[in-house]
Each structure stands twice: as C-alpha cells, then as structure tokens.
Amino acid sequence: MTAPHSGSPSPVLPSASKACPSPHGERDLLTSCVHCGFCLEVCPTYQLSGDENNSPRGRLRLWREEAEGRLELDPWTATYTQDCVGCLACESACPANVPYGEILEQTRHAHVAAGRTRTPLKLRLAAALAARPWLFNLAMFPMRLLRRWGVLPHRFLFSGRPALTQSTASYAEQLMQQHRPTGPRVALLTGCLMEAMFREINFATVRVLIENNVQIVVPREQGCCGAMQEHLGLDGVDQLREHNRNTFKSLDVEAVVCNSSGCGLALSKALRDNVPVRDVLDFLGGLNLVRRERNAAAETTRVYVDLPCHLVHGQKLAGIPKSVLDATGYHWELAPQARDCCGSGGVYNLQQPENAREILARKSAFLNDAAGAPVILATSNHVCMMQWNSAKASGLVKRPYTVRHVIQLLDPEQSEQER
Numbered sequence: 015m016t017a018p019h020s021g022s023p024s025p026v027l028p029s030a031s032k033a034c035p036s037p038h039g040e041r042d043l044l045t046s047c048v049h050c051g052f053c054l055e056v057c058p059t060y061q062l063s064g065d066e067n068n069s070p071r072g073r074l075r076l077w078r079e080e081a082e083g084r085l086e087l088d089p090w091t092a093t094y095t096q097d098c099v100g101c102l103a104c105e106s107a108c109p110a111n112v113p114y115g116e117i118l119e120q121t122r123h124a125h126v127a128a129g130r131t132r133t134p135l136k137l138r139l140a141a142a143l144a145a146r147p148w149l150f151n152l153a154m155f156p157m158r159l160l161r162r163w164g165v166l167p168h169r170f171l172f173s174g175r176p177a178l179t180q181s182t183a184s185y186a187e188q189l190m191q192q193h194r195p196t197g198p199r200v201a202l203l204t205g206c207l208m209e210a211m212f213r214e215i216n217f218a219t220v221r222v223l224i225e226n227n228v229q230i231v232v233p234r235e236q237g238c239c240g241a242m243q244e245h246l247g248l249d250g251v252d253q254l255r256e257h258n259r260n261t262f263k264s265l266d267v268e269a270v271v272c273n274s275s276g277c278g279l280a281l282s283k284a285l286r287d288n289v290p291v292r293d294v295l296d297f298l299g300g301l302n303l304v305r306r307e308r309n310a311a312a313e314t315t316r317v318y319v320d321l322p323c324h325l326v327h328g329q330k331l332a333g334i335p336k337s338v339l340d341a342t343g344y345h346w347e348l349a350p351q352a353r354d355c356c357g358s359g360g361v362y363n364l365q366q367p368e369n370a371r372e373i374l375a376r377k378s379a380f381l382n383d384a385a386g387a388p389v390i391l392a393t394s395n396h397v398c399m400m401q402w403n404s405a406k407a408s409g410l411v412k413r414p415y416t417v418r419h420v421i422q423l424l425d426p427e428q429s430e431q432e433r
C-alpha cells in the first residue's frame with residue numbers, strides 16, 4: 015500500500031466535473047460528504063492500510079481541498095485516487111448518499127487529462143482494442159484457441175471452451191430459429207472481453223434464456239460498454255455510451271440483459287431513461303425457471319457464491335436470487351464475505367497487482383478448508399472470475415476448485431462431468 019500522505023496546502027481547481035455531465039445537476043458532489051466515517055470499515059484499501067487518506071472519506075476530503083484551493087496539486091492525491099478499487103462498497107454504507115463512484119470517475123478522468131496519472135501503454139492499447147469489437151475478437155482468437163485446447167497460459171485464464179469463430183449474435187439467431195420461444199423479449203449485451211475471450215458464457219446465457227422461453231436479440235452493431243475506459247479515466251466513454259444508446263434504445267425489448275455486473279452498471283449509465291438494463295440472473299429470478307437435475311456424483315459438489323461489487327453496490331441489487339441458485343440443483347451457500355471486494359476492480363488487478371492480491375488473499379483463504387468435493391466458486395462477473403482463478407494460479411488457494419459463472423450452472427449443456 016502507499017506511504018502516508020505528506021501534502022501541503024495551496025490552490026488548485028480540478029476541472030473534473032466537466033468530464034461527464036452529472037445526473038445530480040447543480041449539486042456540489044464534493045460537499046455531500048458529512049464525514050461520518052461509516053464507510054471506513056467497508057473500504058478494502060482502508061482495511062489494508064489503516065490510512066485515512068486511503069479511505070472514501072479521506073479521498074473525498076483530498077479532492078475537495080484541492081477543488082477549493084486549500085491543497086496544492088499533490089502527487090499523493092493522484093496516488094490515493096489510483097489506489098481506490100472502485101468497488102463502491104462505500105456507496106452502500108453511506109447514509110448521506112454520496113455518489114462516490116460518479117465523483118471517482120470524474121476525478122480519474124481529470125487526473126489523466128491533466129497528466130497527473132499516466133496510464134500504462136498496455137492498458138491504453140487494451141482499451142483502444144476493446145472499443146473496436148471486431149478487431150478485439152480477431153486479436154483474441156489465439157486466446158480462444160488456447161482456452162479451447164485447455165492451455166491456460168495466464169493466471170487470469172479460467173477453463174472453458176469458447177467457440178472460435180461463431181459469434182454470440184449468430185448463435186442466438188440459430189437457436190431462436192430452432193426453438194422459437196414465445197415469452198418476454200430481451201436484448202443481450204455481449205461485452206468486449208466476454209465475447210472476445212470468454213464467449214462460452216455468452217453462449218450459455220443464450221441457451222438458458224431460450225430454454226426458459228425468453229426471446230433474445232443480440233444486436234451485431236453493439237459496442238463496448240466503456241467500463242474499462244471509465245476505470246482508467248480515459249477519453250471516449252461518452253462516445254461509447256452514445257453508440258450503445260443508439261443501438262439499444264429503439265429495440266422492441268423489455269430490457270437489455272447483461273451477464274457481467276460491471277458491464278451492466280456501465281451500460282445502465284448509457285441507457286438511463288431509455289431501456290431498462292437488468293442483470294440476467296436478476297431477470298431470471300422473475301421467471302419460473304427450469305431446474306437442473308443433478309446425478310448422485312454431484313451430491314458432494316459444493317458451490318460457493320460470491321457477489322460482484324458492481325452487482326450489489328453498483329446496481330444496488332440484494333444479490334443473486336435464491337430461486338436462481340436453487341435451480342442450479344447444487345448444494346450452494348454464499349461465500350464468506352460474499353459482499354466484500356475480491357480485488358478485481360475492473361483493471362485494478364492489473365494496475366495495482368499487490369493490493370489486489372492482498373485483498374484476494376483475505377477473501378479466498380476459506381477455500382483451503384471449504385467443505386465439498388469438488389468445489390465450485392461461482393460469481394456473475396467475468397473479471398471477478400479471472401481474479402478468483404488467480405488465487406489458484408498464484409498459490410493463495412492450494413486445493414483444487416473451478417471457477418464458474420452462475421449462468422453456466424443453469425446451462426442445459428453443462429458437461430456431464432460437472433452434473
């Protein structure tokens with residue numbers, strides 16, 4: 015973690031608020047904190063460091079003092095801003111409804127624009143690629159191939175068998191033709207990384223929706239939700255949001271469903287007042303789901319469910335519906351500290367790998383002694399899945415376990431081996 019703050023006061027006025035228009039209108043976001051401190055105990059970076067400047071209240075104070083000219087442009091302020099995971103647990107804990115995530119987004123953008131934060135070239139390239147889905151899909155072909163062969167050359171790569179060339183849009187059209195569901199009609203956000211690397215989760219999502227009589231549209235012209243650019247404070251978020259707004263708003267659907275909570279949160283900012291954005295598991299919770307029957311061998315399997323921060327703190331959902339988890343047919347329970355951050359934070363585990371590892375170490379330790387054989391760690395965000403997989407690959411968890419998206423546990427084509 016970072017060293018203690020040593021800034022000194024002098025004038026500065028960040029132009030952060032110009033970066034993205036605020037839905038809170040003229041309200042002065044930075045003055046909304048009443049300094050109660052309720053957010054401190056839920057903040058992973060404060061828990062790790064014990065440093066007030068590395069807490070929500072501390073960051074808000076630094077940003078406000080800079081904005082009001084009482085603190086000079088201090089490199090430590092940028093450092094503490096970068097140290098934030100962006101988990102939004104502080105928003106859930108805050109009695110004053112401080113829109114911390116919105117302030118963080120604006121501040122990070124202002125810091126990058128002013129050159130106070132330098133984004134590594136590899137992350138800028140990744141963000142540029144992600145914003146061009148066809149190119150990203152092409153560039154990630156070798157990764158899909160390796161995953162399909164079972165070769166997992168990086169700690170973030172969990173096992174799976176993605177389609178190599180067929181897109182989710184094409185697959186959905188094919189299954190819609192074959193099964194002709196007649197129920198509610200939804201659109202699916204396929205995502206950039208999800209489609210390029212972890213496409214098997216999109217395919218499973220299509221199968222589960224259609225099996226449950228949901229009509230599904232997958233617009234081919236949809237683009238990246240902008241979450242990555244948002245995390246990094248890069249330009250281009252507004253354009254990506256506008257593109258998706260134009261893509262989804264005129265569709266005759268009752269919702270756009272997302273199988274990644276981070277992407278869902280980002281898309282909801284684009285589609286605000288246009289089309290409802292629903293987490294796919296939350297949407298399925300409103301249906302009378304087909305329940306998976308498990309064989310005797312699956313009796314000993316134990317599923318530990320972790321809740322992505324952007325599901326519970328970003329989208330403000332209570333969790334994954336019990337009816338959905340019951341429909342998997344497995345014995346399941348919430349992972350200890352299920353509502354706490356795992357350290358993935360979009361690209362946080364790439365930007366601040368040591369902090370991310372420390373946060374994950376605390377959260378994943380239970381897996382070493384967890385009951386069940388085999389053990390499945392299930393969540394609903396592919397970036398969290400990557401982070402959980404890294405606990406195995408980096409030696410934090412020494413016993414075998416698999417990482418799955420909850421939608422895969424509902425999938426009619428889930429392998430016999432896992433049933």
Ligand code: SF4
Pocket residue numbers: 056057058059060068069070073097098099100101102103104105114
């Ligand atoms: S978003 Fe998470 S890491 Fe950042 S200040 Fe809030 S609780 Fe702490």
Ligand code: SF4
Pocket residue numbers: 046047048049050051052053054070071074104107108109110111112
């Ligand atoms: S809980 Fe909210 S009002 Fe209280 S210190 Fe944290 S951000 Fe400020």
